[in-house]
Amino acid sequence: MYFSKSFIPILKNNPAEAKIKSHQLMLRVGMIKQSSAGIYSWLPLGFKIMKKIEQIVREEQDRVGAQEILMPTIQSSEIWKESGRYEDYGEEMLRIKDRQNREMLYGPTNEELVTEIFRSSVKSYKSLPQLLYHIQWKFRDELRPRFGIMRCREFYMKDAYSFDLTDDDAFFSYNKFFLSYLRTFKRLNLSAIPMAADTGPIGGNLSHEFIILADTGESKIYTDKRIFEVESETTIIEKSSLSNLRKEFENFYSVTDEKFNKDEFEKSVPEEFRLNTKGIEVGHIFYFGDKYSKPLNTAVDFNGNKEFVKMGSYGIGVSRLVGAIIEAKYNDKNGIMKWPISVSPYDCAIIPMINKNDTSNLEKSNNIFEYLKSKNIDAIIDDTDENISAKIKKFNLIGIPYQIIIGNKSEGDLFEFKEIDGEPQKLNIEEIASQISKAKLN
Amino acid sequence: MYFSKSFIPILKNNPAEAKIKSHQLMLRVGMIKQSSAGIYSWLPLGFKIMKKIEQIVREEQDRVGAQEILMPTIQSSEIWKESGRYEDYGEEMLRIKDRQNREMLYGPTNEELVTEIFRSSVKSYKSLPQLLYHIQWKFRDELRPRFGIMRCREFYMKDAYSFDLTDDDAFFSYNKFFLSYLRTFKRLNLSAIPMAADTGPIGGNLSHEFIILADTGESKIYTDKRIFEVESETTIIEKSSLSNLRKEFENFYSVTDEKFNKDEFEKSVPEEFRLNTKGIEVGHIFYFGDKYSKPLNTAVDFNGNKEFVKMGSYGIGVSRLVGAIIEAKYNDKNGIMKWPISVSPYDCAIIPMINKNDTSNLEKSNNIFEYLKSKNIDAIIDDTDENISAKIKKFNLIGIPYQIIIGNKSEGDLFEFKEIDGEPQKLNIEEIASQISKAKLN
Numbered sequence: 038m039y040f041s042k043s044f045i046p047i048l049k050n051n052p053a054e055a056k057i058k059s060h061q062l063m064l065r066v067g068m069i070k071q072s073s074a075g076i077y078s079w080l081p082l083g084f085k086i087m088k089k090i091e092q093i094v095r096e097e098q099d100r101v102g103a104q105e106i107l108m109p110t111i112q113s114s115e116i117w118k119e120s121g122r123y124e125d126y127g128e129e130m131l132r133i134k135d136r137q138n139r140e141m142l143y144g145p146t147n148e149e150l151v152t153e154i155f156r157s158s159v160k161s162y163k164s165l166p167q168l169l170y171h172i173q174w175k176f177r178d179e180l181r182p183r184f185g186i187m188r189c190r191e192f193y194m195k196d197a198y199s200f201d202l203t204d205d206d207a208f209f210s211y212n213k214f215f216l217s218y219l220r221t222f223k224r225l226n227l228s229a230i231p232m233a234a235d236t237g238p239i240g241g242n243l244s245h246e247f248i249i250l251a252d253t254g255e256s257k258i259y260t261d262k263r264i265f266e267v268e269s270e271t272t273i274i275e276k277s278s279l280s281n282l283r284k285e286f287e288n289f290y291s292v293t294d295e296k297f298n299k300d301e302f303e304k305s306v307p308e309e310f311r312l313n314t315k316g317i318e319v320g321h322i323f324y325f326g327d328k329y330s331k332p333l334n335t336a337v338d339f340n341g342n343k344e345f346v347k348m349g350s351y352g353i354g355v356s357r358l359v360g361a362i363i364e365a366k367y368n369d370k371n372g373i374m375k376w377p378i379s380v381s382p383y384d385c386a387i388i389p390m391i392n393k394n395d396t397s398n399l400e401k402s403n404n405i406f407e408y409l410k411s412k413n414i415d416a417i418i419d420d421t422d423e424n425i426s427a428k429i430k431k432f433n434l435i436g437i438p439y440q441i442i443i444g445n446k447s448e449g450d451l452f453e454f455k456e457i458d459g460e461p462q463k464l465n466i467e468e469i470a471s472q473i474s475k476a477k478l479n
Numbered sequence: 480m481y482f483s484k485s486f487i488p489i490l491k492n493n494p495a496e497a498k499i500k501s502h503q504l505m506l507r508v509g510m511i512k513q514s515s516a517g518i519y520s521w522l523p524l525g526f527k528i529m530k531k532i533e534q535i536v537r538e539e540q541d542r543v544g545a546q547e548i549l550m551p552t553i554q555s556s557e558i559w560k561e562s563g564r565y566e567d568y569g570e571e572m573l574r575i576k577d578r579q580n581r582e583m584l585y586g587p588t589n590e591e592l593v594t595e596i597f598r599s600s601v602k603s604y605k606s607l608p609q610l611l612y613h614i615q616w617k618f619r620d621e622l623r624p625r626f627g628i629m630r631c632r633e634f635y636m637k638d639a640y641s642f643d644l645t646d647d648d649a650f651f652s653y654n655k656f657f658l659s660y661l662r663t664f665k666r667l668n669l670s671a672i673p674m675a676a677d678t679g680p681i682g683g684n685l686s687h688e689f690i691i692l693a694d695t696g697e698s699k700i701y702t703d704k705r706i707f708e709v710e711s712e713t714t715i716i717e718k719s720s721l722s723n724l725r726k727e728f729e730n731f732y733s734v735t736d737e738k739f740n741k742d743e744f745e746k747s748v749p750e751e752f753r754l755n756t757k758g759i760e761v762g763h764i765f766y767f768g769d770k771y772s773k774p775l776n777t778a779v780d781f782n783g784n785k786e787f788v789k790m791g792s793y794g795i796g797v798s799r800l801v802g803a804i805i806e807a808k809y810n811d812k813n814g815i816m817k818w819p820i821s822v823s824p825y826d827c828a829i830i831p832m833i834n835k836n837d838t839s840n841l842e843k844s845n846n847i848f849e850y851l852k853s854k855n856i857d858a859i860i861d862d863t864d865e866n867i868s869a870k871i872k873k874f875n876l877i878g879i880p881y882q883i884i885i886g887n888k889s890e891g892d893l894f895e896f897k898e899i900d901g902e903p904q905k906l907n908i909e910e911i912a913s914q915i916s917k918a919k920l921n
Contacts, residue, residue, distance in 0.1 A: 041605075041606075042544075043546065044546050044548070044600070044611060046599075046600035067600070070596055070599065070600070072550070072551055072554065072555065072592060072595070072596075073553075073554070073555035073557075073583070074579075074581075076551045076553055076554075076555075077551065078548060078549065078551060078592065079548060080600075081546045081547060081548055084548055084549050087549075104485065104486050105523060105526055105527075106486070106522050106523055106526055107526050108521075109514055109518045109519065109520060109633045110552060110616055110633065111515075111518055111573075111585070111632075111633055112514065112515070112518075113514065113515035115515075128578045129578075131553075131575065131577065131578075133573065135573065135620055136573075136620045136622065141515070143553070143575075150520070154520055154522070157488075158488035158509070158512070158522075163483075164483075167486060169486060174616070176553065178577055178578045180578065190553075191551045191553055
């Protein structure tokens with residue numbers, strides 16, 4: 038792909054309206070464009086990143102045995118009246134009247150709808166557990182949308198739902214998602230810590246938020262630094278293995294603001310391990326038993342008895358993660374963003390110095406591009422006539438993790454190659470491809 | 480995947496409310512579930528098929544150089560007032576007031592929004608052409624939604640938009656999509672014919688509908704049978720090659736109802752070639768010049784002059800295609816559906832006869848499953864205790880194109896293998912895998 042042909046509208050300066058660095062960067066390099074308050078269009082660069090995140094989220098849901106479905110964005114108010122949440126939800130719910138004057142709404146979450154699907158499909162406990170998820174646009178009519186896609190109105194979310202016969206089975210399902218979340222965030226190169234959390238309008242009494250540390254975060258967190266050492270590598274999808282993993286995390290004090298208790302914090306965390314900072318919520322899981330299955334009369338037959346199913350729900354903010362990764366990985370002091378290669382819009386940027394009447398560097402770039410392509414490495418060539426330092430500055434912001442710079446100094450078969458925040462090396466194209474491929478595998 | 484673990488809620492009988500065969504089948508085999516009038520949830524089977532169709536549509540957009548973006552579902556009314564369509568659109572547009580009492584709407588199409596993105600991003604003719612597309616949910620508040628997902632309210636659509644400097648360039652873009660549509664429908668194993676069509680609320684004076692023949696279609700069509708012989712295999716992405724392709728099609732009379740003229744039809748089509756039947760619209764492309772760019776003041780600089788860009792738009796109904804393929808491929812007389820392998824939810828069904836206290840057939844199935852998996856063939860095992868003829872009947876409706884039947888008669892290394900509508904053969908597993916792989920490659 039040539040940069041000149043791509044739809045990447047770069048701004049010269051940070052837009053004044055953006056207050057946090059993810060919002061600034063996303064507008065600056067043309068990842069998104071606001072269409073109205075708290076509502077954004079995703080342009081090719083941002084879209085590619087979000088799609089790669091979505092695919093990682095999907096694979097890690099599938100890996101714990103969840104099945105993908107897709108519920109609509111517009112729901113009838115009827116099931117929300119059955120559950121009792123229609124009034125509760127307040128003004129954040131976007132309420133709509135259709136042409137027949139029926140009360141509809143744009144789903145902010147899907148507990149009711151998925152329960153309705155389950156109750157009309159599953160009759161026997163033998164079909165349990167069922168883990169269903171979908172990745173769909175949601176709408177929450179925030180009074181004051183801000184921070185770009187971090188607190189917007191229309192957002193892209195993965196939400197999963199589990200259905201089990203007993204509490205014990207349901208905790209097993211809960212723990213599967215617990216593990217799948219750790220795996221997901223690891224593949225995104227984020228350290229997300231699970232923290233005991235309030236359940237809010239979803240309900241129930243067991244809940245964890247997954248939080249990544251960031252100064253710009255909206256959640257205050259209190260944790261024991263040793264929690265970062267807990268490893269999930271050896272955990273398998275089996276009851277006791279999963280339950281041990283959760284215990285290992287829960288050994289360490291780790292809560293959000295609403296659950297904070299100063300005495301407890303100081304009693305259970307030695308001073309040198311105390312961490313009191315801010316974070317961004319990227320995932321939230323809930324166990325709420327029969328809170329929805331009971332009012333929605335959703336039960337299975339178990340030896341002749343009607344048992345209300347035990348449910349949990351499990352959310353990941355897919356669009357929000359794009360911003361969260363920027364908050365974690367963008368150094369706005371030196372103007373360098375670095376996407377994890379797993380979600381980077383391209384694997385490598387080819388940045389030639391282009392002189393008028395001399396197409397030799399562009400030709401070299403084309404050859405490099407074709408070679409990388411043959412190795413399954415996706416590159417973009419900056420074929421514009423900007424000067425080389427402006428190009429590098431631009432690509433430092435775009436954040437593709439590898440750069441090949443083709444200046445006048447390039448000699449024979451060797452090219453200047455660097456990781457975006459590293460030292461330049463002189464390498465031949467085979468060595469370059471092998472370094473990038475290795476990084477992609479990890 | 481075991482059938483007993485999958486979320487595929489099969490109905491015993493055709494649901495009474497469904498009038499056409501795609502709607503009947505989709506409910507019957509648990510592909511979709513209605514959530515309210517004209518609004519459906521996609522269950523795993525239907526979802527997998529829709530995703531595969533979406534991916535083919537995407538690849539064929541990318542292949543002609545279109546770039547993917549994603550616009551939101553909820554739009555502000557302002558740009559629709561600029562274009563003049565806010566009032567025109569009538570009651571099919573779902574109008575919404577948000578909590579601040581701002582007039583919003585659920586996008587039925589995106590000409591205005593994409594034009595707004597373009598005008599704030601592109602300033603010079605040197606950045607043209609631009610071909611942008613997105614695949615997003617749309618809403619049209621049909622007065623009488625019917626026929627399941629064929630005429631529903633919330634539907635999934637690919638819509639692309641082209642921006643060019645001159646009419647001539649714009650026709651080149653139009654023809655790129657013309658070719659990409661032929662390629663897309665071919666990969667879906669559909670014969671879709673391009674037909675001169677009315678432009679309706681989109682506007683402009685050049686338009687083609689892509690129609691597949693089906694008795695249950697809502698469009699009346701009049702065409703010359705010889706149009707089915709036109710080949711696009713050798714066409715390349717080049718002005719004259721594309722223009723010749725369109726001419727070849729336009730040599731034959733082929734129109735929808737609104738454009739029909741009896742005298743012309745009879746004059747230009749010899750009697751033996753006349754075809755007067757019904758069809759389903761699966762794609763629609765439009766050229767409308769500066770209809771939107773002018774009122775939305777969207778121009779590029781060309782040698783110091785301000786030139787309004789010339790635009791076209793190009794739609795494919797992704798969710799509708801699921802139903803359209805059923806209408807084309809489902810024989811409701813013998814109860815056999817056959818998905819094209821390119822979009823089938825699984826490549827192969829493994830159907831063992833399972834006797835109580837004898838797990839040998841299930842073990843064989845597991846071995847076959849693992850072998851096929853190693854060859855990249857995705858299979859599902861029917862591990863339920865239904866009798867074998869009920870299982871086969873069920874899988875004939877589900878429509879996976881290949882079946883391996885493991886009855887009591889299976890001997891040694893040979894298994895009963897058949898294409899769903901073909902004759903059974905006795906083959907070993909290597910031969911079976913090789914037949915399926917071959918079909919997947921075509």
